[in-house]
Amino acid sequence: MSIKTALTSVKSNFTKYLAKGAGVAALGIVAYDAHIVGKLQSDVYSKSRDAKAGIKYFDNTQYLTSPSVTTANLKKGVFKWEIDNNLRTFVNSAIGYFKGFGSMLIDSVIPFGLGIGALLGKGKWSKGSAIGLGIYGLVKLFKDVLGLGQYNDLNSKF
Numbered sequence: 117m118s119i120k121t122a123l124t125s126v127k128s129n130f131t132k133y134l135a136k137g138a139g140v141a142a143l144g145i146v147a148y149d150a151h152i153v154g155k156l157q158s159d160v161y162s163k164s165r166d167a168k169a170g171i172k173y174f175d176n177t178q179y180l181t182s183p184s185v186t187t188a189n190l191k192k193g194v195f196k197w198e199i200d201n202n203l204r205t206f207v208n209s210a211i212g213y214f215k216g217f218g219s220m221l222i223d224s225v226i227p228f229g230l231g232i233g234a235l236l237g238k239g240k241w242s243k244g245s246a247i248g249l250g251i252y253g254l255v256k257l258f259k260d261v262l263g264l265g266q267y268n269d270l271n272s273k274f
Contacts, residue, residue, distance in 0.1 A: 135246035139235030150220035157216025
């Protein structure tokens with residue numbers, strides 16, 4: 117295949133490649149945002165679950181059903197072991213990451229769906245999804261980035 121025929125092929129299929137590129141870009145942006153929110157949610161979820169478990173096991177050391185030094189020492193040992201345990205943090209970090217990632221995918225369902233349609237669709241579906249992505253991007257730009265057409269309770273004039 118010569119360079120001339122390759123360029124002719126690209127020119128004739130330019131809108132197809134443009135739509136596929138828009139789909140890849142949209143999916144990349146959605147995946148990046150979902151990854152960042154997943155990392156943040158991972159920390160929040162694991163630390164809050166560790167704190168709840170720490171409170172539970174500390175509270176357990178404060179009460180005895182009968183006066184026993186051995187039972188008190190065993191309870192303190194269980195508390196120390198639970199506080200030093202890293203398995204809970206690891207598991208809760210993974211749970212928090214997937215919760216954050218999934219919530220961001222749900223929050224970005226429109227660009228995600230249009231991106232998949234532009235990337236995997238054929239013909240009119242791919243081009244229509246790319247046009248939808250363009251319209252969605254413009255609305256997002258004007259409304260969320262520039263703040264036009266958005267009501268703000270804190271800065272109302274009246």
